Amino acid sequence: MPIENKKVRILHVDDEEDTQKVVKTILEKEGYEVVSVRDGVGALREINLDNYDLLILDIMMPNMSGWELYTKILKIKEKEKVIFLSILDIPADKLNELTKSGVRDYIKKPFDRDDFVARVKKVLIS
Amino acid sequence: MKKSPEKILDEKQIKNLLKYVAFLDKEKAKIAARLLIANAKILFQAHEKTDANKKLRKRSEEIEKRHAIQISKQIAKLLISNTALVQETMQKVKKTNELITVNEELKKIKDDYLSIVIHEIKTPLVPIKSQLQLLLAGDYGELNGEQREAVEMIYRNEENLNRLSMEILTISKIRSGRFDLHLQLLSATKIFEEIVKEFEAVSITKKITFTHSIQAGLPNISADKIRLIEAIRILLDNAFKFTPEGNSVNLDIKRTDRNLIVSVSDTGIGIESINFEKIFSLFFQISNELTRKYGGNGLGLAIAKGIVEAHGGKIWVESNGLGKGSTFTFSIPITNKIVKRKLIIKTKNYANRK
Numbered sequence: 001m002p003i004e005n006k007k008v009r010i011l012h013v014d015d016e017e018d019t020q021k022v023v024k025t026i027l028e029k030e031g032y033e034v035v036s037v038r039d040g041v042g043a044l045r046e047i048n049l050d051n052y053d054l055l056i057l058d059i060m061m062p063n064m065s066g067w068e069l070y071t072k073i074l075k076i077k078e079k080e081k082v083i084f085l086s087i088l089d090i091p092a093d094k095l096n097e098l099t100k101s102g103v104r105d106y107i108k109k110p111f112d113r114d115d116f117v118a119r120v121k122k123v124l125i126s
Numbered sequence: 127m128k129k130s131p132e133k134i135l136d137e138k139q140i141k142n143l144l145k146y147v148a149f150l151d152k153e154k155a156k157i158a159a160r161l162l163i164a165n166a167k168i169l170f171q172a173h174e175k176t177d178a179n180k181k182l183r184k185r186s187e188e189i190e191k192r193h194a195i196q197i198s199k200q201i202a203k204l205l206i207s208n209t210a211l212v213q214e215t216m217q218k219v220k221k222t223n224e225l226i227t228v229n230e231e232l233k234k235i236k237d238d239y240l241s242i243v244i245h246e247i248k249t250p251l252v253p254i255k256s257q258l259q260l261l262l263a264g265d266y267g268e269l270n271g272e273q274r275e276a277v278e279m280i281y282r283n284e285e286n287l288n289r290l291s292m293e294i295l296t297i298s299k300i301r302s303g304r305f306d307l308h309l310q311l312l313s314a315t316k317i318f319e320e321i322v323k324e325f326e327a328v329s330i331t332k333k334i335t336f337t338h339s340i341q342a343g344l345p346n347i348s349a350d351k352i353r354l355i356e357a358i359r360i361l362l363d364n365a366f367k368f369t370p371e372g373n374s375v376n377l378d379i380k381r382t383d384r385n386l387i388v389s390v391s392d393t394g395i396g397i398e399s400i401n402f403e404k405i406f407s408l409f410f411q412i413s414n415e416l417t418r419k420y421g422g423n424g425l426g427l428a429i430a431k432g433i434v435e436a437h438g439g440k441i442w443v444e445s446n447g448l449g450k451g452s453t454f455t456f457s458i459p460i461t462n463k464i465v466k467r468k469l470i471i472k473t474k475n476y477a478n479r480k
Contacts, residue, residue, distance in 0.1 A: 018253035026256060029265060060245070087248050089295060093308070110248065110255040110288055113263070 008032045008124060009051070013043040013069065014058040014085070019109070023056065023085070026113055027120065040064030040072070047076060054124055059086040070103070078102075081123055085109060085116075162201055169194050240298045244291045251288050258284060293425040297408065300432035307350035307436055314344035314386055318379050321355055325362050325377075332366055335374035344379065347386055348461050349437055357433040360426040361390040361454045369394030369451075385439070386460055391453035397445040405443060406431040434458065 020036040059066035087109045104123040258281040299305040329336035365375040373393040409424040434441045434456045445452035
């Protein structure tokens with residue numbers, strides 16, 4: 001594992017505990033540091049406290065959806081790298097809109113491990 | 127001269143009445159109004175004439191007046207009955223509209239419900255899939271032969287469940303008219319080269335000959351790349367599924383003046399003509415025996431049909447009968463404009479035979 005990867009910090013926001021766990025396991029095996037939180041409030045607290053190289057956001061979460069969370073994040077740190085990781089099958093025009101607003105990728109769950117890792121890496125080096 | 131205004135409608139009264147009718151049913155009432163006003167004018171002109179010559183033609187005037195009263199009465203009666211009819215029709219229309227709205231709302235609730243259920247089914251599949259992939263990759267230690275076989279079996283079944291849930295979502299979108307295409311100008315040749323590569327690998331594993339002919343110089347088409355590939359993949363998947371080892375599958379792509387024609391033919395089990403249409407309907411499977419032998423869920427062709435129709439095209443099948451292979455063909459209009467089409471699909475349910 002390259003040493004510089006150790007410094008990479010990823011924040012994963014998902015209300016499903018098992019999903020948190022597998023995402024953490026997979027990304028840690030790539031040498032990244034992963035912090036998992038279960039909702040938007042926790043995510044905003046983390047982002048205010050710390051710097052992350054990448055944010056991975058779920059969409060359907062209680063209280064604050066991933067969309068809402070994303071608009072709030074943009075107000076705090078507009079250059080944050082964000083990937084959505086969601087079970088939702090979103091319409092193509094919405095996807096275009098998101099890409100235009102700066103979202104780096106939209107990965108659908110259940111995801112393929114190799115594909116997921118490759119896309120995370122691609123966003124990290126971009 | 128005695129007039130009985132309550133019996134004779136003057137022009138103004140008729141016009142007022144007609145305005146009321148027009149408010150209810152514009153087209154019918156406009157025609158009626160024109161006719162009746164013309165009638166009434168003639169009537170009043172006749173009156174004026176008789177007035178001028180009243181001394182000479184008093185008697186005939188009286189006759190005419192009586193006539194006028196009668197005609198006016200008839201007009202009024204017609205008008206009233208017409209109004210009642212219009213009102214009745216309007217009420218029927220209103221009721222039908224209400225029913226349609228209720229029906230659409232119910233359908234929407236059903237579709238929303240279905241997509242929620244599917245999302246709930248997919249949620250636990252996320253960690254299941256990831257953990258199985260970690261197990262198979264040896265991240266938790268190397269698996270012995272039996273363990274690997276067991277994990278692979280679970281993984282295969284998880285993937286089937288995942289695919290099924292996605293297909294059900296697609297179908298529910300197609301049926302509810304919420305199937306939106308992401309249309310862009312695509313090079314037809316490029317799309318087909320991609321899919322050919324994918325199925326060349328399948329043909330080697332399945333020991334089935336795969337031939338393909340793609341006409342040179344295919345035009346650019348306005349299509350949803352992912353969906354179009356999905357439709358061709360469904361046809362090819364089926365062809366490879368229902369064709370025994372040693373046989374062949376052929377993909378043929380050409381153009382006519384207006385359409386792009388994609389054909390997938392095989393030398394497999396064939397289809398009886400009685401099933402040519404039914405085969406594209408939801409959950410239709412020819413027989414239980416085939417389902418057991420070849421698998422599948424009866425959604426693929428319905429999805430392919432939905433995709434093709436959403437592109438403004440047609441899909442059909444030809445076969446010389448059982449055991450004689452079959453050819454699935456679809457056509458998509460060639461257009462260099464990106465046209466959004468409203469999808470209207472007539473659905474017939476041929477329930478799966480159990």
